[in-house]
Amino acid sequence: xxxxxxxxxxxxxxxxxxxxxxxxxxxxxxxxxxxxxxxxxxxxxxxxxxxxxxxxxxxxxxxxxxxxxxxxxxxxxxxxxxxxxxxxxxxxxxxxxxxxxxxxxxxxxxxxxxxxxxxxxxxxxxxxxxxxxxxxxxxxxxxxxxxxxxxxxxxxxxxxxxxxxxxxxxxxxxxxxxxxxxxxxxxxxxxxxxxxxxxxxxxxxxxxxxxxxxxxxxxxxxxxxxxxxxxxxxxxxxxxxxxxxxxxxxxxxxxxxxxxxxxxxxxxxxxxxxxxxxxxxxxxxxxxxxxxxxxxxxxxxxxxxxxxxxxxxxxxxxxxxxxxxxxxxxxxxxxxxxxxxxxxxxxxxxxxxxxxxxxxxxxxxxxxxxxxxxxxxxxxxxxxxxxxxxxxxxxxxxxxxx
Numbered sequence: 048x049x050x051x052x053x054x055x056x057x058x059x060x061x062x063x064x065x066x067x068x069x070x071x072x073x074x075x076x077x078x079x080x081x082x083x084x085x086x087x088x089x090x091x092x093x094x095x096x097x098x099x100x101x102x103x104x105x106x107x108x109x110x111x112x113x114x115x116x117x118x119x120x121x122x123x124x125x126x127x128x129x130x131x132x133x134x135x136x137x138x139x140x141x142x143x144x145x146x147x148x149x150x151x152x153x154x155x156x157x158x159x160x161x162x163x164x165x166x167x168x169x170x171x172x173x174x175x176x177x178x179x180x181x182x183x184x185x186x187x188x189x190x191x192x193x194x195x196x197x198x199x200x201x202x203x204x205x206x207x208x209x210x211x212x213x214x215x216x217x218x219x220x221x222x223x224x225x226x227x228x229x230x231x232x233x234x235x236x237x238x239x240x241x242x243x244x245x246x247x248x249x250x251x252x253x254x255x256x257x258x259x260x261x262x263x264x265x266x267x268x269x270x271x272x273x274x275x276x277x278x279x280x281x282x283x284x285x286x287x288x289x290x291x292x293x294x295x296x297x298x299x300x301x302x303x304x305x306x307x308x309x310x311x312x313x314x315x316x317x318x319x320x321x322x323x324x325x326x327x328x329x330x331x332x333x334x335x336x337x338x339x340x341x342x343x344x345x346x347x348x349x350x351x352x353x354x355x356x357x358x359x360x361x362x363x364x365x366x367x368x369x370x371x372x373x374x375x376x377x378x379x380x381x382x383x384x385x386x387x388x389x390x391x392x393x394x395x396x397x398x399x400x401x402x403x404x405x406x407x408x409x410x411x412x413x414x415x416x417x418x419x420x421x422x423x424x425x426x427x428x429x430x431x432x433x434x435x436x437x438x439x440x441x442x443x444x445x446x447x448x449x
Contacts, residue, residue, distance in 0.1 A: 070345045071385030073338025074425065078389025078418045079396065080331030085414045086397045088324030090406035105143075105273040106176060107283060108307045109135075109290070124303040126265035131293055135271065139285050144272040146173035147253055151260045155249065156221040157209035164205050166222060166249045168256025169270075176272040184216040184231030187252050195254030197222075200231035202246035220249075225259055227251065279308055335421065338385065339429035346378050346433035358440065371438035378430020379423055386422025390415050 061067075111124035132147045150167040171186045173179070184200065191198055199220070206215050215229045227249075236245040257264055273282050283306045290296075290304050360370060393415075401408040 066345065067381060067384075070341050071338065071381050071388070073334055073341050074382050074385030074422050075338075075389040075392060077332060077335035077338050078386050078422050079392040080334060081328050082390060082393035082414055082418050083396050083400070084324055084327045084331055086393065086409060086411055087400060087404065087406060088320055088328075089409040089411055090397075090401055090404075091320050093409050094406045105276045105279055106309045107271040107273060107279065107286070108309065109269040109271060109286060109304060110307065111267070111304050113302060113305055125294065126263075126267055127269060127304075128264065128266060131290070132266060132269055134289060134293060135269065135286060138289060139282065141274050141278050141282060142271060143274045144172040144176040144270070146170055146176045146270040147266040148173065148268045148270060149253060149256050149261050149266055151256065153222055153260065155205065155209060157215075157218065160209045162205060162208040164202075164247050164249055166199075166251060166256060166260060168251050168253040168260070170253055173250065173270060176270040179236075180234040182232045182234040183214060184229070186231060192252045192254065195252050195258050197225055197227045197255055197259070198230045198251065199227045200233060200250045201229055202233045202248040203235035204244055204246040205249055206232060222249075223260070283308065335425055339382070339425040342378055342381055342426060343429040343433060345381075346374060346430055347436070349377070350374065350433050350437045361440065367438040370440075371434045374434035374437045375427065375430050378434065379426035382426030382430075383419070383423045386419045389422070390419060 109127070111126055113124075127147070129147060132145055136142065136145045146169050148167055148169045150165050152163060152165045155162050155164055167173070170192055174181075174186060181200070182203075186200070187198065190196075199222075201209075201215060201220075209215070209220060210218065215232060218229050219226045220229060221227075233246065233248070233250075253266075271282075271286070273279050286306050287302065290306075291302065294303065296302065361367075394410075397408055
């Protein structure tokens with residue numbers, strides 16, 4: 048019976064293909080909009096997670112001042128010293144790398160080319176903490192770190208700007224009043240969190256930067272990589288207590304430094320993206336209701352057009368629930384076909400839009416199934432009233448209908 052009902056529904060839809068297409072257009076647009084927005088939102092979230100992961104494994108950043116970023120008050124807080132770095136390395140367990148950093152933005156010159164970039168002074172632990180790999184060359188030697196020799200490892204962006212497609216290892220770049228030998232090239236990472244270019248960097252031994260660029264022994268930030276991600280909250284608290292003790296901060300005073308977990312960036316950005324995706328998806332879902340109203344309208348017209356047919360079926364013994372099931376099936380088939388068409392349209396749109404927006408295409412079977420089921424439910428909800436009206440027709444009055 049159900050199979051016959053489905054065949055009759057498909058036959059009636061095929062009889063008026065243009066009307067069926069226009070009827071389901073609202074469902075198609077609604078499903079396609081919702082699935083596209085959620086899929087692109089998932090892709091953006093994945094991109095943020097990948098960018099944060101590229102910063103380093105279980106990475107903590109210790110900086111002066113109470114907050115991160117401009118206006119944080121870091122300039123008024125005392126900087127760290129190498130003794131603080133050694134204290135963290137020796138007194139806190141479960142760390143895989145502790146890297147002090149000092150940086151300054153300067154103009155680089157190589158031949159006839161020049162480029163402004165950030166020069167970071169650090170140790171070899173910086174490469175481990177930030178998951179940096181070398182595409183060519185080598186890291187610093189112990190003697191180069193101790194002596195503060197003018198050697199450097201450059202990022203891919205700096206290579207492109209100063210050396211074009213040439214291998215920079217063995218070449219020299221001029222930084223202010225001194226020359227620096229390029230001993231290594233970092234493997235590219237691309238864009239990082241907050242839109243920064245991670246490859247636009249020059250890395251030198253810490254003592255070289257302190258002596259030649261910053262003219263101080265200050266350490267402006269300390270990168271700390273934790274071995275076990277589950278121990279990050281405990282490690283952050285241990286670092287906080289250790290720094291309060293070393294910086295002589297009394298119990299009633301606030302910290303003049305901050306310990307920042309890079310995962311917080313991912314959580315904040317992912318939460319923002321999820322909220323925006325939900326809001327936009329809710330707006331797009333309104334078109335599903337519009338599509339449902341269109342289905343109900345067309346089904347009411349169909350009942351009027353087929354009044355005589357309904358009367359004949361009732362007169363020869365069809366039951367009310369059979370007529371109701373027939374029209375309800377037609378409404379569900381219409382909306383389900385619209386849902387399938389919307390899912391296909393969304394897949395095509397997401398494939399091209401993901402490339403344009405530079406986000407990964409993340410197929411989410413859950414949202415696709417949910418969108419299809421919701422479209423079918425729209426057919427049940429908005430098709431019930433026309434079906435009920437058809438089932439309750441008086442056979443005698445229906446047979447008299449012209």
